Amino acid sequence: MHLYSRQILLEGWDLEAQEKLKLSNVLIVGCGGIGCALAELLARAGVGKISLIDADSIEVSNLQRQMAFGPADIGFYKADILAKRLTQINPHIQVHSIVAKLDKTNADCLIASQDLVLDGCDNFTTRYLVNQICQQHGVPLISASAIGFQGQLFMVEGDSACYECLFPKEEQQNESLRCADSGVLATTPNVMASLQAHHALLYLGLNLRPLKQKLLLWNGLNMTQRILNFMHDENCASCQAR
Numbered sequence: 282m283h284l285y286s287r288q289i290l291l292e293g294w295d296l297e298a299q300e301k302l303k304l305s306n307v308l309i310v311g312c313g314g315i316g317c318a319l320a321e322l323l324a325r326a327g328v329g330k331i332s333l334i335d336a337d338s339i340e341v342s343n344l345q346r347q348m349a350f351g352p353a354d355i356g357f358y359k360a361d362i363l364a365k366r367l368t369q370i371n372p373h374i375q376v377h378s379i380v381a382k383l384d385k386t387n388a389d390c391l392i393a394s395q396d397l398v399l400d401g402c403d404n405f406t407t408r409y410l411v412n413q414i415c416q417q418h419g420v421p422l423i424s425a426s427a428i429g430f431q432g433q434l435f436m437v438e439g440d441s442a443c444y445e446c447l448f449p450k451e452e453q454q455n456e457s458l459r460c461a462d463s464g465v466l467a468t469t470p471n472v473m474a475s476l477q478a479h480h481a482l483l484y485l486g487l488n489l490r491p492l493k494q495k496l497l498l499w500n501g502l503n504m505t506q507r508i509l510n511f512m513h514d515e516n517c518a519s520c521q522a523r
């Protein structure tokens with residue numbers, strides 16, 4: 282009660298909402314700039330079970346923006362170090378780290394039982410796969426990305442159009458648009474992760490879906506955001522397979 286008292290004091294956020302968070306299972310895909318801040322906020326807020334998946338180990342160029350890591354962590358697996366940090370921050374939650382790439386062999390098993398999947402990965406292949414498997418199992422997805430000074434955030438849930446409706450696969454094969462190869466300001470992924478975590482809490486605690494089938498675009502150079510509606514694509518393979 283003490284730990285979460287500032288939340289429970291909120292108008293509209295009662296013990297029941299806090300209890301819902303405690304009972305929630307979420308999967309965070311990617312433990313980079315987005316995953317680090319996202320996971321930490323959800324752990325502090327009291328999300329009961331957090332699974333983290335990432336195959337990468339920590340490199341010196343990650344430290345500029347990936348807030349769970351310091352110089353002593355270089356060479357260790359991101360998922361393991363982040364999980365350890367979450368457990369230190371909030372010992373009352375369950376944290377599970379998976380050092381692997383999310384792919385066709387493990388995606389069904391990892392995603393099917395989740396209440397919510399949060400994508401913060403750094404490549405299109407994984408992003409399409411997460412979207413497709415969430416669609417197949419009817420698991421809600423909140424997805425964030427950040428590059429340069431800009432970020433995107435959207436939610437796919439229930440009957441909503443999906444990531445592949447929004448960005449048809451054939452138009453989106455440019456894998457060079459990743460932080461690994463392009464620049465990113467330290468703050469950009471952290472802004473997007475905070476918005477993503479905020480949306481996750483709204484959904485898990487209060488059943489709100491403000492970005493369902495909507496794309497939020499954040500422009501970090503002029504500090505504006507736009508929210509666009511997007512539609513079902515009749516040719517979307519992921520929606521047809523649902």
Ligand SMILES: [Zn+2]
Pocket residue numbers: 442443444445446447514517518519520521
């Ligand atoms: Zn679709």
